[in-house]
Amino acid sequence: MSRQLFRKIKEYATHPLRVYSLISKAGFTRFVPDELHIRIMYRVLTGSKINLDDPKTFNEKLNWLKLHDRNPLYNTLVDKLAVKAWVSEKIGDEYVTETYASWSCVEDISIENLPDKFVLKTNHDSGGISICRDKSDFNLAVARKLLAKHLKHNYFWWTREWPYKDVTPMVMAEEYLEDVDGDAGLVDYKVTCFGGKPEFIEVHRGRFGNHTCNYYDIEWNPIRIEWAGIPIADSEVPRPCNLDKMLDLSERLSTGIPQIRCDWYDLGDRLVFGELTLFNGAGFDIIDKDNDLRLGELIDLSLAYGSDGTEALNDC
Structure with missing residues (x-):
């Protein structure tokens, strides 16, 4: 053994x-x-x-929302393929990555007409991704095996995040993104919003290597949050070129929703939408006690769909 x-x-x-x-x-x-x-x-x-x-903390309120906030719009928001059309309608298709093709069965995946660099990923869960940086050296069989495993997985049953339950599993091929500083890898900016108001930004670097996360308020002042055991990098992250636009667009996408995270890639001359996350860490990530309470205070449970007899503003 x-x-x-x-x-x-x-x-x-x-x-x-x-x-x-x-x-x-x-x-x-x-x-x-x-x-x-x-x-x-x-x-x-x-x-x-x-x-x-009587939920008080951030995690407690996220789990309460899983059980009680049943806005039908959320089915679209968690679907990485379907949400692109919704985001395009809200803020413009220039912020959305190009989708080359989509398939419901991995045996149907064909890369013949795809560009030399692309990404294959599933639309309904986390981790179902295969990155191609050189089509001549890409192992499609290995990618199919990984993606087939994810297509069989229903994310709902482990986290009970109900919007995922009825998403039709698909594989999509989309454009490959490169950061302006290729050596640092693609930097992921995650803007957490409460009732349509951006509050703080997570900056993830080295997602496929030395993964670190730094936290900033909306004025780009560093803040300290201990979250999910991800180390904070010693070096601070420069203020992104498109921060103001990132915050404005996040506000437009999050209006009427109690809490949601909007993910972005700032490529210098282009700001690109990543995805939307309704339940950070499924409400199970360990957060330091002070911030768990502080962030919990920012979630207004009265915004839950139908809680006051009205529909959420975003459900239109």
Whole structure:
């Protein structure tokens, strides 16, 4: 038995509730009601009990919104393919990556008519991505195997983020993006908004290597948040060229939604929309206590769809 496998067995034996998370990822806990599942998962992944009767923290409120905010627009927002048309209509198609093709079955994927560089990714989950930087050296068989695995996965059953449940799984081919500083890799700017108001920006660098995340307020002053164990880089990130536009467009995309994150790539001469995230870390990421409470205060639960007898402003 390998030392790594022994450590894993010891870890799950010491904390038996973690077995629940493991079998949940495999789809064996579908019979468990949503609220009970969320309570168990929260305890498993954060080590704390969740208060869903009177939620106060950021994570507690996100999980409350999973159960109670049923805006039908959210099905479109979490679909990485369908959301492109919605974003184009809201702010213009110049901010949206080009989609070359889409398929429901990996056997149908053809790269013959694609450019030399492209990205294949699934529209309905996290991690289903294969990047081609040189078509002559691209292993399509390996990409198909990875993507086929993701097409079979329904993200909803592990996190109970209901908007994902009924998204039709697809693979899409879209344009490959390169940062102005190619050595640093593509920098990911994530603007978290509350009721249509941008509040702070996460800056992720080295996503496929030395992953770091720095946090800034909307004036680009550094702020300290300890989130999900991602290290904060020692060097600060320069203010992006298109910050003002990024904040303005994020505000337009988030109007009427209690909390949502808008992801962007600033390529200098071009600002590109990435995706929208309704439940950061599925509400299960560990955040330092002070910020969990501070950010929780910014979520207005009265904006939940239908909570005051009206429909959310974005549902149109």
